[in-house]
Amino acid sequence: MENEKRTDRNAGMELDENRLSDILSVSQIKATDTYETPPQIIWIDNSTIATLGNFSASTGKAKSKKTFNVSALVAASLAGKQVLNYRAHLPEGKRRILYVDTEQSRFHCHTVLGRILRLAGLPTTTDSENLDFICLREYSPFVRMGVIDYALRQRKDYGLVIIDGIRDLMLDINNTGESVEVINKMMEWSSKYDLHIHCVLHLNKGDNNVRGHIGTEMSNKAETVLVISKSNENPNVSEVHALHIREKEFKPFAFAVDDNGLPVIAENHSFDSNVKLKTRTVFxxxxxxxxxxxxxxxxxxxxxxxxxxxxxxxxxxxxxxxxxxxxxxxxxxxxxxxxxxxxxxxxxxxxxxxxxxxxxxxxxxx
Missing domain, CATH: 1.10.10 (Arc Repressor Mutant, subunit A)
Known part of the structure; x- marks a missing residue:
């Protein structure tokens, strides 16, 4: 398996002249070419946070309710309606969603699946034809990458892919080569299959920086990076900010979890104007x-x-x-x-x- 991995990573060193010529030809951008604007699929207020052919991410510290937040994002995409402050619309032929969890047990994955269905207003006793949820906790990073790649090759109607635990696609989050390889895969998959990938990654415990070299690479290449953090005033409330966004920045919003275990907007929540997230990595x-x-x-x-x-x-x-x-x-x-x-x-x-x-x-x- 390791030999296969090394061979794949070194494939770029073994390209023959014909292959290089083909790549050079298809990579050229010409003035006479025409390109359509990438379809926008997810918004917060009037700010676009996700388009087809790109990838985004959300990050936060442990217990910040990152998975509750991404559940709302998926539910909005599944139902084509607003959930929390997320509005979504997947185009015809791209309405299927793949949710990949690399961290949690099957029991907890099932709980997340039920939460998404309830937020979307769908029955929890029937599988949705537009949502595939897979749990890859027990497998190696190499196998996880292979399974995701295989799933995307099998279906052409995926419009949104969630990878809850991108760090589990690699052995070392500070390894430069692995980080570049994983981010390149995000860009390859999103472009090749014309879909949007949303990844989840932890923040460091001691500061507000995304973890490791993979976090740096992700911040540099992602269309949008959201930060979910606990409110300093009320630990039961989580706030959603833009750490990085190509579009105009949206107004932060906050949510809490109600008695039914569902995220709901925290009405009348006031944000601490003195607390500012670091938006750029320092040396x-x-x-x-x-x-x-x-x-x-x-x-x-x-x-x-x-x-x-x-x-x-x-x-x-x-x-x-x-x-x-x-x-x-x-x-x-x-x-x-x-x-x-x-x-x-x-x-x-x-x-x-x-x-x-x-x-x-x-x-x-x-």
């Missing part, structure tokens, strides 16, 4: 592996002469790992790498990358 959030990957690319096994050349090299190499920032931030980053992490050493006018393993567990998650 101290990057893992030591990400720093080393960027520095290896910047230095290319030789020193760099001059301050400005050093900054330009950092800007280019850090953008490649998903951290694109301007000159002022790079100056602070260079100081941090030199004085705090001691990964860069300056002698006279030359900067050197210290590849010896020193410092290093400053960025271990949780």
């Amino acid at each position: 101290t959030d990057l893992s030591i592996e990400q720093h080393r990957e960027a520095l290896s690319a910047a230095f290319e096994d030789k020193p760099i002469k001059g301050f400005e050349n050093m900054l330009q090299a950092l800007m280019s190499s850090y953008e490649a790992v998903g951290f694109k920032r301007g000159r002022s931030v790079m100056i602070k980053l260079l100081q941090y790498l030199t004085e705090n992490l001691k990964l860069i050493v300056k002698r006279d006018k030359l900067f050197y990358y210290d590849v010896t393993p020193a410092e290093t567990m400053l960025f271990e998650e949780e």
Whole structure:
């Protein structure tokens, strides 16, 4: 199985000339081409948060009611009506939904399924013809990826796919290669099958940053990233904010869980204007592996002469790992790498990358 995995990951290195020519040809964008605007399928108020051919995500800390929130999103898509502040409409021929849970037991998955059906106003004793719910908790990340891929190849009428637990599609959420591979799969599946994928990922316990390198990649590539967080004033209320959105930002809303176990809008809830979520990753959030990957690319096994050349090299190499920032931030980053992490050493006018393993567990998650 591992051999198969390595072969698949290295497939890009083995493409022959004909295959490369085909890819180059179909990848060209021409002025004479015409493209339709991707169909919008999910909204919050008047802000579009999901279109076909893209992927989005929701994130939050443990017990923030992320699954209650995604249940409402799915129910709105299943019923074609508003649930909480979500409005949805899946187009004809794309009204089927695939819900993949990688974390919970079958009992809890069944509970979520029942909640979705009740929110959609559908009977809980009959399977909906437009909703497939699968539980992949007991399988390896490689098998989970394979099953999802197989399911998407079998049906052409999926318009929405939920992956509740994207981190379980990989072994290490801080592994750069795995993170890029998983995010590339999200982009491939959503584009190839003309559907929308919504992923669920945890926030770190200690801050409001999405977990690991996979979180950084997801924030950079996703159409929308929602954050579900407990209210500071009322722990029974959860708030929904936009961490990242390509469309205009929507007004945050809040919900609670009623006596029937269903999420409902928290009326008259007041948001704490003094609490602001971090909307961008800072360089101290990057893992030591990400720093080393960027520095290896910047230095290319030789020193760099001059301050400005050093900054330009950092800007280019850090953008490649998903951290694109301007000159002022790079100056602070260079100081941090030199004085705090001691990964860069300056002698006279030359900067050197210290590849010896020193410092290093400053960025271990949780």
